[in-house]
Amino acid sequence: MFVEFFTERAGIYGLVKQKQREKTEAATTMTKAFTDLSALISNFVQAQQLVSFAEKLKSKISRHEMSADDQTKFKRYLSELGVVDPVGSPNKLGASQYYRQLAKELVTFVIRPLEDHGGMLTLTHIFCLYNKARGHQLVSPDDLLEACKAVNLLNSAVVFKTFASGHYLLAFFISIHNPINTVLLGTKVLQLKKLDEEEVLRRISSLFCSADQAVFDKCRSFTIAAYSLYSALPVALAKEQLLLAEQHGILCRDDSLEGLTFYPNLF
Amino acid sequence: MSETEVEWPWQYAFPPFFTLQPHPETRSKQVSAWKSLILEYCQKNKLFIIDVREAHQLPLFHNSAINRKLDPTVVVSILSELSKSGNAGALDKAKHRWEIYWHTLEEWAAMIYDHVCDNGMQNSVLTLFELSQGEDVQDKEFAGIHTDVLIKALRVLEGERKCELILSDEEQGVKFF
Numbered sequence: 001m002f003v004e005f006f007t008e009r010a011g012i013y014g015l016v017k018q019k020q021r022e023k024t025e026a027a028t029t030m031t032k033a034f035t036d037l038s039a040l041i042s043n044f045v046q047a048q049q050l051v052s053f054a055e056k057l058k059s060k061i062s063r064h065e066m067s068a069d070d071q072t073k074f075k076r077y078l079s080e081l082g083v084v085d086p087v088g089s090p091n092k093l094g095a096s097q098y099y100r101q102l103a104k105e106l107v108t109f110v111i112r113p114l115e116d117h118g119g120m121l122t123l124t125h126i127f128c129l130y131n132k133a134r135g136h137q138l139v140s141p142d143d144l145l146e147a148c149k150a151v152n153l154l155n156s157a158v159v160f161k162t163f164a165s166g167h168y169l170l171a172f173f174i175s176i177h178n179p180i181n182t183v184l185l186g187t188k189v190l191q192l193k194k195l196d197e198e199e200v201l202r203r204i205s206s207l208f209c210s211a212d213q214a215v216f217d218k219c220r221s222f223t224i225a226a227y228s229l230y231s232a233l234p235v236a237l238a239k240e241q242l243l244l245a246e247q248h249g250i251l252c253r254d255d256s257l258e259g260l261t262f263y264p265n266l267f
Numbered sequence: 268m269s270e271t272e273v274e275w276p277w278q279y280a281f282p283p284f285f286t287l288q289p290h291p292e293t294r295s296k297q298v299s300a301w302k303s304l305i306l307e308y309c310q311k312n313k314l315f316i317i318d319v320r321e322a323h324q325l326p327l328f329h330n331s332a333i334n335r336k337l338d339p340t341v342v343v344s345i346l347s348e349l350s351k352s353g354n355a356g357a358l359d360k361a362k363h364r365w366e367i368y369w370h371t372l373e374e375w376a377a378m379i380y381d382h383v384c385d386n387g388m389q390n391s392v393l394t395l396f397e398l399s400q401g402e403d404v405q406d407k408e409f410a411g412i413h414t415d416v417l418i419k420a421l422r423v424l425e426g427e428r429k430c431e432l433i434l435s436d437e438e439q440g441v442k443f444f
Contacts, residue, residue, distance in 0.1 A: 249292055251285055253288065254283040254335075255286040256282065256285070256286070261282065262283055263282065263283045265293055266277075266278075267278075267288070267297050267300065
């Protein structure tokens with residue numbers, strides 16, 4: 001097949017030229033794309049201005065008497081703009097109500113995964129599971145955190161707890177101290193009982209030391225990684241549990257070149 | 268110095284013993300175990316001076332069987348604890364060199380004075396060498412006592428007007444009353 005020959009395209013110089021041409025094309029596409037984006041952003045800013053303008057108008061309307069005719073007109077304008085209720089941004093009360101609702105949904109959702117994971121889940125874990133379950137209309141991490149905080153106000157079977165170690169790690173406990181739970185959970189109470197914090201400590205101490213003999217050669221030691229594997233917990237959570245046990249004087253640490261290892265507290 | 272076989276406590280083979288414990292209650296138990304171990308070790312080995320910088324050469328602070336060493340800063344903090352009960356004293360400001368008193372200076376002083384009284388040596392002059400290495404004292408607890416520690420103990424007696432130190436360059440001696 002005949003290909004038109006240009007000296008421009010021949011040889012190494014030609015190749016270099018071609019590469020340059022490709023580069024320029026790519027650069028143009030990129031710039032274009034970002035121009036679109038910035039246009040979108042400026043639109044967004046404009047929309048916000050529009051909303052705030054509408055809010056201002058609305059407050060003016062509520063202050064001054066307005067004929068019904070004018071009001072419907074005004075509402076029509078707003079709906080044409082796509083702003084149904086100009087007070088869309090949640091005020092304080094609205095937000096807390098929202099978090100409460102979210103918390104309620106979260107509690108009903110989270111009990112099953114909690115049972116599967118030994119009664120404790122990290123916030124990250126919950127975030128993934130919960131959003132996966134929602135499928136669409138995802139919840140933002142901030143909102144989830146707020147909802148988790150609201151969980152404690154609900155008087156439910158689930159307790160939200162922040163660990164003392166500076167780490168931003170949060171977990172759910174299923175609490176059985178709450179009398180309402182016994183009603184809610186019915187037969188599940190016995191299974192959930194072992195998920196309490198004290199139970200975690202008991203489990204750890206019996207794991208590290210055989211029940212009645214706190215003797216040196218009868219005890220076991222665990223690194224954080226080993227413990228997390230053993231009890232099928234995320235590493236961060238395993239660490240928190242071990243530190244918790246240390247704070248209660250159940251464990252003590254061996255911090256050497258070989259890494260941090262926890263031993264039963266024989267002192 | 269030959270190592271006397273020390274009967275190590277169980278903690279010595281327990282790796283967490285060599286890490287300062289963060290939990291306050293655990294730590295206080297750990298530190299008191301260290302304190303008694305250090306005193307016992309020094310007494311068995313007649314070890315009067317510990318240099319923290321060389322602490323790892325002592326099996327006391329380095330259990331090679333489990334490959335654990337006590338951190339020098341922890342050594343210093345435990346020795347500081349010992350100094351509170353009069354069982355240790357730092358020799359320099361940097362706290363590198365320490366004298367260990369498994370008997371406090373007061374106890375040493377009382378022992379020496381008892382010995383002097385038992386042998387009717389009041390109003391006589393003894394050299395420091397006689398007191399620490401002499402034939403009479405071989406069966407005494409303070410036999411082989413470090414000269415610096417001996418002088419400090421005698422200073423205690425001096426404070427009680429029971430003796431007077433004579434520290435000239437050639438002969439160091441003490442007169443008891």
